[in-house]
Amino acid sequence: MNMPTHTRLHGEGKPVYVENLIKRFGDTVAVDNISFTAAAGRLTTLLGPSGCGKTTTLRAIGGFHDADSGDIRIGDRSVLNLSPHRRPTCTVFQSYALFPHLSVFENVAFGLKATRVRRSEIPERVSEALAMVGLEALARRQAGQLSGGQQQRVAFARALVMRPEVLLLDEPLSNLDAKLRVQMRGEIRKIQEEVGVTTIYVTHDQEEAMSLSDRIIVMNEGRIEQQGPPHEIYERPKTRFVAEFIGTSNLVPVTVWETHGNLVEIEAFGARLEVPAPPDFGSDAGQQALAVLRPEHIRVVAAGEPGAIEAVVESCSYLGAAAAYLLRMPDGTLLRSSVAAPRGAALISEGEHSSVIIDAERLYLLPFSSGDSL
Ligand SMILES: Nc1ncnc2c1ncn2[C@@H]1O[C@H](COP(=O)(O)OP(=O)(O)OP(=O)(O)O)[C@@H](O)[C@H]1O
Ligand SMILES: [Mg+2]
Incomplete structure (x- = not known):
């Protein structure tokens, strides 16, 4: 600095x-x-x-x-x-x-x-x-x-x-x-x-x-x-x-599969994602971890886009400079997503099927402890 x-x-x-x-x-x-x-x-x-x-x-x-x-x-x-x-x-x-x-x-x-x-x-x-x-x-x-x-x-x-x-x-x-x-x-x-x-x-x-x-x-x-x-x-x-204290987070329990160098393959919402391995992260196959996902790293896209995961829009709030979606993933998990500079008329409304792309590079894994509620 x-x-x-x-x-x-x-x-x-x-x-x-x-x-x-x-x-x-x-x-x-x-x-x-x-x-x-x-x-x-x-x-x-x-x-x-x-x-x-x-x-x-x-x-x-x-x-x-x-x-x-x-x-x-x-x-x-x-x-x-x-x-x-x-x-x-x-x-x-x-x-x-x-x-x-x-x-x-x-x-x-x-x-x-x-x-x-x-x-x-x-x-x-x-x-x-x-x-x-x-x-x-x-x-x-x-x-x-x-x-x-x-x-x-x-x-x-x-x-x-x-x-x-x-x-x-x-x-x-x-x-x-x-x-x-x-x-x-x-x-x-x-x-x-x-x-x-x-x-x-x-x-x-x-x-x-x-x-x-x-x-x-x-x-x-x-x-x-x-x-x-x-x-x-x-x-x-x-x-x-x-x-949880800093900003808004989605905290999602996930299963860890394989580690390839600095990347870990995890299973979340029924999909496989490759995410960065945090330092000192154990990598036993089948191990549970807690994924921290910020709303700005979850992008709602038109249904059918390649690499996207299906989701249903549970609610959508237009906030002017941003919009907030609550999304239901295929395994039932609810995720908060935020969209910067939304066009109000183009937002997807409640109950509609959509797709989600997760910015896996920004996903952060924490060790899962027994006290973590799902
Ligand atoms: N003079 C005091 N006598 C007894 N207990 C105190 C005293 N001052 C603080 N405490 C207790 O110590 C703990 C820490 O208090 P502190 O005032 O440092 O918190 P804080 O982080 O500044 O909180 P806040 O954001 O509400 O100002 C609290 O449980 C508080 O009740
Ligand atoms: Mg104080």
């Missing part, structure tokens, strides 16, 4: 190393022995469902929770014994925690006044931070009189002005409406790259994580399920949980 070419206002940032972190609350193990690295100057996202331990991890890094065991290092030193304000981190909380009666300027200047930054430097630092988030014109406005999106920008500026080595963001967009979320995530990413600050971002929104992150850490019940760049998480999920 190329380093961004923007000017780095904060220097290079430092990596964060979380090593075997455990955090309990009474009997609840909120964070259960996790290890990961947030690379210097990159945006790393902690992604997972509610209660999986994202906020607890972030708070441990920021110094708001003591770890029960494990280590957290920033650059080459452990920060476990440092109080939050002694750590080179800055946290933006979900609630923003602005002072509503203070002006935007005063909110952003607040943290700086408690540091050793010279008084005479403060206005310039505040103006620079407000310019980054596009709020110069509102510097004198009371924070309580801003829209949600504007408040979010102030909270972000208040963190940036401190020039932290590590920026910690906990669901910073969750109070905003859908359209503003999309706009703001683009802005956050742009500023993060410009500034080059190491950032750890918490969200339960998988699309947000995909669009923003250099690296995603998928968490479930206090543990890490998988970590990697967004495309790897989406295209090569390592567990059923990841396949």
